[in-house]
Amino acid sequence: MVRDLSTTLCGVELDNPIIPASGTFGFGAEMADVYDINILGSISFKGTTLDSRFGNPTPRIAECSAGMINSVGLQNPGIDAVINHELPELRKRFHKPIIANISGFSIDEYTECCRRIDSEKQVEIIEVNVSCPNVHNGGMAFGTSPESAAAVTAAVKAVTTKPVFIKLSPNVTDIVSIARACEDAGADGLTLINTMLGMRIDIARRRPVIANKMGGFSGRAIFPVAVRMVYQVANACKIPVIGCGGVATAEDAVEMMMAGASAVQVGAENLRNPFACKQIIENLPKVMERLGIERLRDIIGIVK
Template sequence: MRVQFAGIELNSPVIAASGTFGYGIEFEEIVSLERIGAFVTKGISLEPMQGHPAPRIIQTAAGMLNAIGLQNIGVAEFIQKKLLPLSRYPSCKVIVNVFGYTVAEYKAVIERLNDADGIAAYELNVSCPNVHAGGMAFGSDAGSLEYLVNEVKNIAKRPLMVKLSPNVTSIGSMARVCAASGADAVSLVNTFLAMSIDVETRKPRLTNVTGGLSGPAIKPIAVRMVYEAARAVTIPIIGLGGIVTPEDAVEFMLAGATAVQVGTASYADPRATERLAKGLVSWCRSQHVERISSLTGALDIPQR
């Protein structure tokens, strides 16, 4: 079940996605952290962020809309209060999701994290659709993305993964920008910009008006985007978007993902990541797959 990306070895290809697993330590009494490969923290900013007022999560027909607004405690308190307890689980890698409104803020957060122990990698959040500056503003413009990744890579002391937005014309082009700018891996996709209206009140259901759509509804689009990115770059790809079953995870790997992240499923089942990790073991046994890494990019496309 071991996989490797950007010089990091995971004991499982299942990773808990950012924003759905807290700071990791909140799940230690629910999930056996040593059974999953890694988790990605909530987006960490330079200063604490309150996020958007409620309602900021609503259910949809096949998933959910969220406009949390990157609520977090800030990098200083994260290092002081959240990192040390995680040292009890050395086999579960900690990946820190990093957010900033400006390039200078991204760099300042990375510089603080560089001096902290217990972190395996950084995930650069350039794709959050729920803030009015930063985030998707970088991920949807090739020039801005190139500059940001270059600047952060020059100071990062750990592997750098970039979380891409699906709200672009060509996901392959944006992946190439990241690879050319020094990114060690890319993760995709983040949520799709979406909206829901209460027809009785004629008002948006989210206080932020729009939010990010996630869950099973987006999985076929996310799989296609992973496939396109895998054909565009040679750096590792971490796939996410609507994964609920082991077979969902296998789809992403066949499309080209080295590992997968599980997000929205954790809202319905807080133990979803552990369940999926166990399920993948059973699936591989039933299919006589000796190494799960052999599934990456193994899609069989009939010749026309």
């Protein structure tokens, strides 16, 4: 039997639910040399800001048990360079819908980025990152209160016709209230979770491993937290959820969808296994067969 892997995000049809998470796939060009990236459902490109950013000092990376901490700090060439250089390069290699991941340090910056990306045809979804733990005065600050998350959502919705997904932070006391605030402010969908704020100390040198001291913890270790939050939010909101956080296998993707995700992003696993997304997509039909799933979309939120 042919297994149906397709899914839909706000009318955007995806051949399968697997999407490399922002920041773990660059702008796709490097990965196109590794395998045919057209097998992916979509790509969420590297978090982009209005102006180019070098990001944080190194070391930016720390190893953890079943995961890692990064403190890249939104290094990117800026929205205009992304539109003029990165997207044309990606278009040559990728013919599926693209998710534009946008970050900012003020509401004006978010809206200006979204306004500029709005005319890019292949960008079918805008993912607004209000959850970056690695920059001060912005990023996660917008995603840690319902009011500010709603303010960003409403402002962005006013300047684009594309579906807007708000990418939420797990570093909050009540993710449901923030998710609902985004939904009420007009968000078309939600992506969760971004990384968890973490820290490692080099006990021989008696100092933080990461130059910026703290960073975003990701990888397999955060998977149960992500499943829990996706479950809570999917049950509290009507808009679709993209599940993200610690996904490493086809079974993880199925679990995330059963929790309520309409699509699944794969993040840190790409860094240790460049073939992670490809292997998950290839394994999904086998896992579906074993579990008696004909159409993947039938299991979205099936666990109550």
